[in-house]
Amino acid sequence: MSVADLLWVEKYRPRSLDEIIDREEVVSRLKSFIKIGNVPNMLFVGPPGTGKTTAALALVNDLYQGSASGRFLELNASDERGINTIREVVKDFARSRPSTGVPFKILILDESDNMTQDAQQALRRIMERYASVTRFILLANYQWGIIEPIQSRCAVFRFPPLSPTHIREGLIRVLEKEGVSWSEEALEEIIKASRGDMRKAINIAQSASGGSKRLTKESILQVVGVLHPREIREMINEALNGDFVSARKRLAKLLYDDGLSANDILREMNNELMSVEMDERKRLQVVNALGEANFRVSMGADAEIQISTVLAALVADLK
Amino acid sequence: MNGSKLSWVEKYKPKTLDEIVGNDAAKKDFIDWLQRWDRRGKAAMLHGPPGVGKTVLVEVAASTLGYRLIETNASDTRREDYLENVIKPAAFNRSLFSSRLMIFFDEIDGISREDSGALNFILELIESSRVPIVMAANDPWSPNLFRIRDKVYMIPMHRIRVQSIVKRLRDICRNEGVRCKQEVLMLIAGRSEGDMRAAIEDLELLYSSREDVDLEEAEKILSYRNVEKNIFETLRMVAFAPTLEKASTSLSSSEEKPEDILEWVFENVPHVLPRQSLYRSLRYVAEADALFKQISKNSLWRILPCFYHKLASAFLVAPQKNRASFSFPTRMRERFKRFQHEKNFRELESFFMKDLHVGRSTFRRDLIPLLRLLSKNEDFRRSMLNRMVDQHLKELYSSVILGEARKRFS
Numbered sequence: 001m002s003v004a005d006l007l008w009v010e011k012y013r014p015r016s017l018d019e020i021i022d023r024e025e026v027v028s029r030l031k032s033f034i035k036i037g038n039v040p041n042m043l044f045v046g047p048p049g050t051g052k053t054t055a056a057l058a059l060v061n062d063l064y065q066g067s068a069s070g071r072f073l074e075l076n077a078s079d080e081r082g083i084n085t086i087r088e089v090v091k092d093f094a095r096s097r098p099s100t101g102v103p104f105k106i107l108i109l110d111e112s113d114n115m116t117q118d119a120q121q122a123l124r125r126i127m128e129r130y131a132s133v134t135r136f137i138l139l140a141n142y143q144w145g146i147i148e149p150i151q152s153r154c155a156v157f158r159f160p161p162l163s164p165t166h167i168r169e170g171l172i173r174v175l176e177k178e179g180v181s182w183s184e185e186a187l188e189e190i191i192k193a194s195r196g197d198m199r200k201a202i203n204i205a206q207s208a209s210g211g212s213k214r215l216t217k218e219s220i221l222q223v224v225g226v227l228h229p230r231e232i233r234e235m236i237n238e239a240l241n242g243d244f245v246s247a248r249k250r251l252a253k254l255l256y257d258d259g260l261s262a263n264d265i266l267r268e269m270n271n272e273l274m275s276v277e278m279d280e281r282k283r284l285q286v287v288n289a290l291g292e293a294n295f296r297v298s299m300g301a302d303a304e305i306q307i308s309t310v311l312a313a314l315v316a317d318l319k
Numbered sequence: 320m321n322g323s324k325l326s327w328v329e330k331y332k333p334k335t336l337d338e339i340v341g342n343d344a345a346k347k348d349f350i351d352w353l354q355r356w357d358r359r360g361k362a363a364m365l366h367g368p369p370g371v372g373k374t375v376l377v378e379v380a381a382s383t384l385g386y387r388l389i390e391t392n393a394s395d396t397r398r399e400d401y402l403e404n405v406i407k408p409a410a411f412n413r414s415l416f417s418s419r420l421m422i423f424f425d426e427i428d429g430i431s432r433e434d435s436g437a438l439n440f441i442l443e444l445i446e447s448s449r450v451p452i453v454m455a456a457n458d459p460w461s462p463n464l465f466r467i468r469d470k471v472y473m474i475p476m477h478r479i480r481v482q483s484i485v486k487r488l489r490d491i492c493r494n495e496g497v498r499c500k501q502e503v504l505m506l507i508a509g510r511s512e513g514d515m516r517a518a519i520e521d522l523e524l525l526y527s528s529r530e531d532v533d534l535e536e537a538e539k540i541l542s543y544r545n546v547e548k549n550i551f552e553t554l555r556m557v558a559f560a561p562t563l564e565k566a567s568t569s570l571s572s573s574e575e576k577p578e579d580i581l582e583w584v585f586e587n588v589p590h591v592l593p594r595q596s597l598y599r600s601l602r603y604v605a606e607a608d609a610l611f612k613q614i615s616k617n618s619l620w621r622i623l624p625c626f627y628h629k630l631a632s633a634f635l636v637a638p639q640k641n642r643a644s645f646s647f648p649t650r651m652r653e654r655f656k657r658f659q660h661e662k663n664f665r666e667l668e669s670f671f672m673k674d675l676h677v678g679r680s681t682f683r684r685d686l687i688p689l690l691r692l693l694s695k696n697e698d699f700r701r702s703m704l705n706r707m708v709d710q711h712l713k714e715l716y717s718s719v720i721l722g723e724a725r726k727r728f729s
Contacts (some may be wrong), residue, residue: 002674003706006699007689010675048685053676071364076678110678118616149367184497199685207692226692244589244597252649256657259664261680291600293605301609304650305585309605312598 005085008206009199011250012174017058021173021198022166023051026157030059037102039063041136045143046159047267049197052139055159056108059137063102072106077138083119090126094133104135112138113145114263116300120147127153141263145298161196170198171205175215180205182215188314189220216290232268236276239314247311248304255304262303266294289313326644327523328516331491336379339372340515341479344432348474349376350428353384353451362445362452364427364467366459367476369516373455376476377423386421386451392429392559401638402419402440410448420450428456429559430463437561438466445470463720478513481505487515488522497526503537508607510541550575558591558634564633567624568632577626579651581607584630596637603633667715690720 004010014020017027019036033039039059044052060072075088086107088122093105115123124147127136137155140146162170168191175182194201207226208219231254238247254260273286293306333339335365336346345365352363365373381388389409391401409420412596422444445452445467459468485501485508503525511518525532532540553573560566570580581604588600607629611719614623668682677686693699700721707713 003671003703004674006706007693008703012548014677048681057676074676076672110676111680114678114680199681203685203689207689210373222661223692226688244594248589252653256653256660259661261683264680264684278479285598289602296605296609299609300612301605303613305581305601305608306605308585309598309601312601315594316598317595 002169008174008178012177013054014058015061017048017055017062020051020055020058021170022162023055023159024053026051026159029155029157030055030231033060034059034063035260037063039106040155041131041137041141041153042137043138043146043154043156044159045140045156047161047197049194049199049201050159050161051198052159053108053110055157056137060106060108063106071102072108074108077109077112077115077119081212083115083122086123087126089236090130090134094130100170104133106135108137110139111141111261113140113142113298114261117147117298118300120150124150124153141267145263153223153255163196163199164191167191167194167196167198167201171201174202176265180209180213180215183217185217186215186220189217189224190215193224221230230276232265233272233276235311236269236272236314239311240276240278240317244311244315247314251307251311252304262297263294263305264308265303266290266297269307272318282313285316286310287315326520327491327495327527328519328644331487331494333372333379336383339376339379340483342367342372342376342476345474345476346376348386350380352474353380356451361472362448362454363472363474364454364456364459365474365476366456368478369457370430370511370516370518371476371479372515374425377421377425377453377455381421381423388421388423390423390425392425393499397438402437406440406444407692410444410450410452422448422450422451422452424454426456426559427454427467428458428461428464429556430561438463442466442470457626458646479515480513484508484511484513484515484518488518489561491519492526493524495526498531499526500532500534502534503532506534506537508542549573551645553580554583554587557631560631560635563628563631566635567627568631570627570631571624573605577611577623580630581611582648582651583645584633585643586650587597588633590644590646591634592637599636600633603629603636607633615693663715663719667712667719670712687720694720 017030018025030039044056046052060068063166064071072316073093075086075089077086078115089107093107109123112120112123127134127150136154138146138150143151143156146173169189171187171190188229190201190204190208193204203221205215207223209215210219213218231250235247235250235254238244238250251265255262268292270287273283278286289310289312293310296306336350339346345347345367349363349573350363351394360386365376378388389406391406406422409422424441427441430441454467454471456464459473483506488504488507489499492504504522507518507521507525511521519577525537550573553569553575556569557566560569573580575583584607585601585604588604589597592600596685607626610622610626610629613619614626664683666680671682671686672679675682675686690703704713704716707716
């Protein structure tokens, strides 16, 4: 038995393009591809929880009309064996060309901006070589995390954060099906904490409802801090207070104990840095360090060493 | 790592002349010299191998005879402004009433021959200073020092006898409440080659985290330390190197692998540099890291010297805190544990990723915290475990999600 039905995000994931909330433009373009029975290579770009995977899976489902199994594959690009796995899979695809119906298979590559530049170069060659039998849907948080030659071979679709209205709509849809009641202010809290991330919104709702089938503001506030860890802010504060060694320890915990990706840590730091109070010139220096760290990590440098420079920039006083 | 806990070397540093073990002749000689000292500007040089108590003797003698000590090390002498603004005024302190001063150049053989500015400054100071000048050197016959050597009163210090070291170690053990076998103490003292500091460092390494060690185990642990010792020495040389070239050469002539040296520098920069210089310093480390990845990927070994330059620069951006103490890189110590932990994560996530259509980042960022929260609920936990056929998977789930692993890894 699958674990999918235990988690609301998966249980209520839209199965068809018609069920998708918001994203009208994306959906209508995808539908037009289905109508002509051909799709280009695509790049779905947007922050977490904005429907990239959902849209890709729904497209596959609609395209193959329910008999999608064996015709598409999801791979996680952040695996370092990634590029070899991809090559093998694509070769297999090429060998077993589907005899009827849609003449190509689809490969969904999640988190493709986590691939190193070299892996992306290799991916680009694979995309060219097997263009006749395979279509790629690359999912990424940042468009600039994908090398230019791949971008130019893809139709780019943007997935901005969902509007509060749409988060509300999606939440209510799930809550009604689960028979959970809610107070208006509880809903407001979730929407605020989700920042346009539908996955986060639904996760908060599920963990806050517990066994009680009722959402209150209190139960929401209890889980929000846990699901949206405060640790990155604490790390920044430690550095701002001059305690570099503690900040670096916390960074190591986030990277190794919690296994967070460097990209996620950097993105979250970036968000926090915009709101933390500090001298504007200092903010400039820190954000600059962050950019450099981001770039070097994407070139294959060590995450802890690179992010440490951002912490050190926070420690430094400007004269 | 945090300043609250003193290392044993610091904790058991002698506070009185009697507590300084060995070198009785040198002690008497130095005290006599100081008491004889009249304002005619002559300097003394304590010389001998590392860890025999040169620095401690100067510090204790100063406090015993009521001198205020102005300490400098080789990295300070690089800085002309420091010599001009701190040392010079102290040397020509004319006030009869202010506290008596003594100027101490530690590790004077670290001054480079090319640094003629600093050498001339010191020579001049020896001639004209109105306060006592004391120096310490490991190697007084270093060619750098030949001009100074003729002008100073030389006091040799010798390796400390094994028996004396054993006795001191036993006192420390008693005070720390650890049981120590005589043969282990003999092993430590024998290996130390008369270096008290090294012996106490070894003792702390063996006993700080456990109460009893047998000879065989001690031999194993300390042989590991051999390597460590080399890198400690290298780091010390880099940290106090007077020039970039010297620092860089120390690094490149080390027997450690370049990537390990990077780890050592990354670990220790925050421990030995003032906060203000951290950013500049770590930028060099980060550049070295990025550069090394390129070097090893593209076999650009001919530009490896650039890598060492960058690492050396990381230390040279600022003068060190006095008496820097280096620590073993956390990342190297934890490497295996982290590798295991990461492996557990991956096995577990490959189970979830298929069903839940999430990538690795999403799994770690959103799913793990969610599963941890939901798993507090008995029913949820049971349903989840029921869906895992594999016993191994259940164990992973218990350790990674239900928190046993977190205790182990925090």
